[in-house]
Amino acid sequence: MQMVDLFAVQTIDRLSFPTPARAGLFEHELAQNNIAHYQVLGLGEDGRSPQIIGFSGFWLIADEVHISTIATHPQWRGHGLGELLLLYLLFQAYDHPANMATLEVRQSNRVAQALYRKYQFEEVGTRPRYYRDTGEDALLMTMASLNARYHQFLKEQQATLYQRLQSEA
């Protein structure tokens, strides 16, 4: 993710979360936060600017990756692209190297929870009333073994996902 991507990123962010990121957050993350890592997913042909259709971010804290955000544009959901973003985030986490990944997710967000469970995240606790906008609890989910075996699992998931993406292209 670069500054030039932020108009598209903020549009997707507003369409994706009950309370969007506060003004200036992404600029701060890109320019000032050394532990932050953000990616965008773009669609496009060679030589043309890609259309940004999703993004993800994480903070690397010691040997732990904390997933701060992930979203795909509502028009592009259900096609494996959120999974692609998560997969690459986890490859990056493994390469850093981190040993575990954590995140918070709204208790009502069954779609995101299903995605995380598919990647072997487990629910390890709750943060009561974590989301100030709705007073909703957060589930704390963790993937505690970013090891060689998990890396192999990621590669297998990648092969399956690529087959799906190619068959739907």
Ligand SMILES: CC(C)(COP(=O)(O)OP(=O)(O)OC[C@H]1O[C@@H](n2cnc3c(N)ncnc32)[C@H](O)[C@@H]1OP(=O)(O)O)[C@@H](O)C(=O)NCCC(=O)NCCS
């Ligand atoms: C969560 C999100 C990124 C998923 O992206 P997506 O592109 O729609 O998801 P994918 O098509 O890649 O699906 C990946 C997995 O997510 C889960 N999933 C996706 N859509 C689902 C649905 N409608 N119902 C249940 N599970 C679903 C499944 O586990 C799916 O794997 P499968 O295809 O093998 O069943 C997307 O829904 C989103 O941007 N939501 C709003 C922002 C958000 O809630 N982010 C998470 C914050 S913690």
